[in-house]
Amino acid sequence: ARGKGHGGGDLRFTPVPPNKEDALTIPDGYRSSVVVRWGDPVLPDAPEFDFDNQSADAQNKQFGYNCDYVTLLPMGKDRALLWVNHEYTDESLMFRGYTGGAEATEEQIRIGLAAHGGSVVEIERSGGKGEWKLVTRGRRRYNRRVTAQTKMRFSGPAAGHALLRTAADPKGVGPVGMLNNCSGGTTPWGTVLTAEENFDQYFVNGDKVPAEQKPYITRYTIQTGVPSSSRRFDRVEERFDLAKHPNEANRFGWIVEIDPFDPDSTPIKRTALGRFKHEAANTTLARDGRLVVYMGDDSRYEYIYKFVSKERYKPGFDRHNRTLLDEGTLYVAKFTGDSPASEIDGSGKLPADGEFDGSGEWIPLVSGDKSYVDGMSAAEVLVYTRSAADKVGATKMDRPEDMERNPVTGGVYVALTNNTNRTAAEADEANPRSANKHGHVLEIAERRGDAGEKRFAWSIPLVCGDPNDAATYFAGYDKSKVSPISCPDNVTFDKDGNLWISTDGNALGTNDGLFVMPVKGEERGHLRQFLTVPVGAETCGPLVTADQRSVFVAVQHPGETDGASPEEPSSHWPDGDQPRPSVAVVWHGQGKKIGA
Ligand code: FEO
Ligand code: CA
Ligand code: CA
């Protein structure tokens, strides 16, 4: 069959056209349902959601806001744990009459703290079908909420360093809470890695830190003064005021490891993986068995990283494996184009060799206690990773978001969301379009297909936008047959190696969605839209289950449009009432494989 076994596998669904519906729109023959919504009980003693009478105590036991990364950990054929990140809160949609953090009630601020973090919920299905449901009865022993107030610990080379010490934690080993957890990954030993992204927005008085710290506050764009947009977490927890606790900001921006099968376990911030605006942390194994973690730093002109463990993964040796993320080498990527610079003019026009492509290298930054960066100690490299990467000539990318290795082809794919600030003079072959509104997807082929290697080849199979726009590229596929796509954010793969891409911020004026594109064979580049999300929402999570009978998406911030409020919501999804960020599942009505 056409495309079969070449990553093209059986994608026969009719694409969903771009639209502005306030609905989850799916292809003919498919069905969808909502698995879990903001406010749904997570802990068995949680109250039912009551929009007009929400409390911090209730929110601490209920599903949080703005669901993002989704992963499923099987517990047998028809039962599983679902882990979901809660990236951030939209107070102006959560509370009637909300006018900002300065006037918010302290209870509202505490609800905000409790609505961050992540959730573990048990889900089940009947008879091996594609629909999964929240388990709402019985013990649910694994169900858990992790919030901005959960006790955590640091591990790895920077744990206990002076830069991580505060009045409340003079040893610098016990951070409290996690914030802005965007995407993530899972480890081969069944734990979750969750990535703290835009932590800068939670602090005030970034300008009132000691002089030597100020350059780093700026480098991480931490707020100065007390902006009116601030949630004012500092009003209920003084640690968010950097004038009083200047190191508190250093305790966020990490990859956090959480064991969903041990609800009493302490989440661990793994300092060996560096500190930046982490988007994701997807793992794979090097050919010799070392663990590799791919990570993006999602801001304009930021970098792509990978961590390679010192020791090898040993299947079944759990105690050993759980040390792998504490010792290893953190690298940052440098991309070199193979076409003359004169052919890269920012227009997005392909160079004469027909491809945006070239070679690259992983530049080491730090390995355990050894720093490779002039003038910075190992701990400084880990805490101020952005500044370290600046010094070694890494390539500034167009917002590197999710990054994941294709389990079939071994290619590593990076979503580069957009960068409208890039000028024509700043265009390079890896970021070839100036004023890049729609983003692109970059493919890395590690040398010899080995994730542990330090050199790679790369190319850009997808330059996003309206296919009628000459400055787009769909791996050379017939552009009259592809769906328009804008602002790729999260990526995942199905078992056939097809690349699934979700979007955030569609600059073509229609709703965000989920797309699928084969990356091998005749169908390479044949991008099709599989679903769209409601008004104001972005599509997160995407997860195609191992049996390929279900696809999960996190519908984040439905109704997040300018001026929307509980009095005038712009979305009523999913209940016809106030919008509620929710995880949904889509399956084929006749139980066919997703994409059929
Ligand atoms: Fe939270 Fe980079 O998206
Ligand atoms: Ca080229
Ligand atoms: Ca994201």
Ligand code: CA
């Ligand atoms: Ca995003």
